[in-house]
Amino acid sequence: MLEDAVAKYRRAIYATNRVDAAKVVDEAFKSGVSAEDIVFNIVIPSINGMLCSISSQPGGASIAQHFIASQIASDIVEQMIPHFKQHPTISGTIVIGTAAGDFHGLGKRIVIGCLKAQMYEVYDLGLNVAPELFVDKAVEHGAQVIGISSLMVHTARGENGCRKVREILKERALEDRIKIIVGGAPYRFDEQLYCQVGADAWADTAMDAGPIMEKLIMEVTS
């Protein structure tokens, strides 16, 4: 039953078919599959299955598929949480936004959907976020991770992007408490760039962000 639902759900998200994905979940829930199983054994494994990156690799998915899958997953998790027997444990907290000077929000939106589906508490700081605001909001919300998205080379490498956030964390002695993850096209085209700009990690796709977040949070808590 569960295996069948997983297969159908995967087909639906690969086909960017929100209606079919919702139908699979609805039918599974009505037939007795628990809300916990729907989230942890159908939705999350399915988006993790999209991990194999972008479509030129066999079995890979496009940005459109990542986008739809993340939005569907986020919506379903939100619907299922009230039906959990126990309130789920939050995996961690992240504040996320685009770097100062960057007005491209698609990648950030996909990441937010995926992380919410994986039980992360996510605070969206929006577009063109000042470095001070990233840090202030991370402190205010007790976030373990700051996520900085950039589509343009100069906003990824610039003095007011990740570099400045790192500098502020250092000045305020917050580096042990708050980690930085970055993502976006410049990091895909230069896989070492995240180190240069002072990030702790980067994620190639939104689907990668969850497992990387998990590692970063472990570093903070340990």
Place this chain on the structure above:
Amino acid sequence: MNGMERLTAAINGTPADRIPIFCNLIDQGARHLKMSLREYFANGEHIATAQIQMREKYGYDNVWSLLFAGKAAEFFGCSSMVYAADGPPNVGEMVVKSYADIEKLTVPESIYSHPAFAEERKSLQILRQELGGTYPICVYITSSMTMPSLLMGMEKWFPLLLEGPAEPREMLLQKCHELFVKEVAAYRQLGADVLVYSNPFGSTDFVPMSFFNEQSLPWIKKDISAVGKDRMVYYCGSARFNQVIDPVYRATTLGSYYLSPLDDVAEGKRAIDGRALCCGVINDIPMIDWTPQQVREEVKKIIDAGKPGGKFLFGTLVMPLGIPEENIEAMMDAAIEYGSW
């Protein structure tokens, strides 16, 4: 030989001294003229002057009239551009904030005489006067399916395109198509030699193959058949498109394909199969940090994969401002050395 002769030879598969080398130095023009990007982009004369001088300095084969991609949003009434000190300007205001705004969008009567086109027109006129017929003048045109992202942001265009109500989506696409047709006419009137048709939605990195076949390809076909394939180049931003070269060629018979740096050049050439010009593109983003030797090796790899059999051009992607001059020189030296026949 000059750049135009090299390009013509590459397109026709006839002998030349070397392959054509296209280097897209855009923002560097401001540094070259020692002015801010805002000041630089405000005057088409600056663009033309810098383009002519930088081409002479480095010895590549093309020039650009381009101000910056987001500027096209001004044709639909956008009045806010955000300038940076170290990179291209961004659209600062989305003219489509709700679906109701789509109905209000008006396609300008003429692009040629539109105030938002004045500086690019000036730039093109100077380039044509100074270089006409000797070095290809490139222009950048946003496809019907990509233009909405400049009007409402990709974050909102994606859901409308993929799942949204059909009526506003089709209306927006149609208006962007009408704009596209008028832009191409203006560029051709001004003597542009290479019209780069930019469309990330024509890449399977961006959309699944089913969407490409059902939505992207029909709109590509509609765009190209409305303006004709003459001098048009297929380009998907930095996104890969080797997988769709054959269907795009069959639908449009476009004569040039400007690959993604992440595309396999040899595979791209095989897909083109001698029917069109293949442009192998260097991943210029890490060129900021590479050594000149690394640049040379990368250039060699691309040219080794693409040059055999001809009908090949070596090109760059965005050429970020931070690339040191010695790396631009190393790239040019290597492209000339390995690209010579």
